[in-house]
Amino acid sequence: MKKLFISITAIGVVFFVLSLFSPWVTERFASAKALRAFKGQWKNTADGCGFACKDCGFVTSQKAAFGRKVEIEFACGLLPADDPKYHRRKELFVSFLGTVH
Known part of the structure; x- marks a missing residue:
């Protein structure tokens, strides 16, 4: 029983450390997720916010x-x-x- 507890604790610590540093959340992955989420918020708004402007998008x-923190311009x-x-910036996580x- 004690070995099981130590094993589960070790797995939990490894998962926590990996999650803390999250090496799989690359800049490319995070920027794509942030842009997609922002576009989704304005999907059904006729005159909403978007990236159809010079230098808009991922900053x-x-x-x-x-x-990862991502800054976008829109x-x-x-x-x-x-x-x-006339552009705005927003930070997403x-x-x-x-x-x-």
């Missing part, structure tokens, strides 16, 4: 505990001009499970 990402509504002053928050 940067940074490793974080249990995932524009909303009808723009008088495609000028960066892609977890080690692949969920976007």
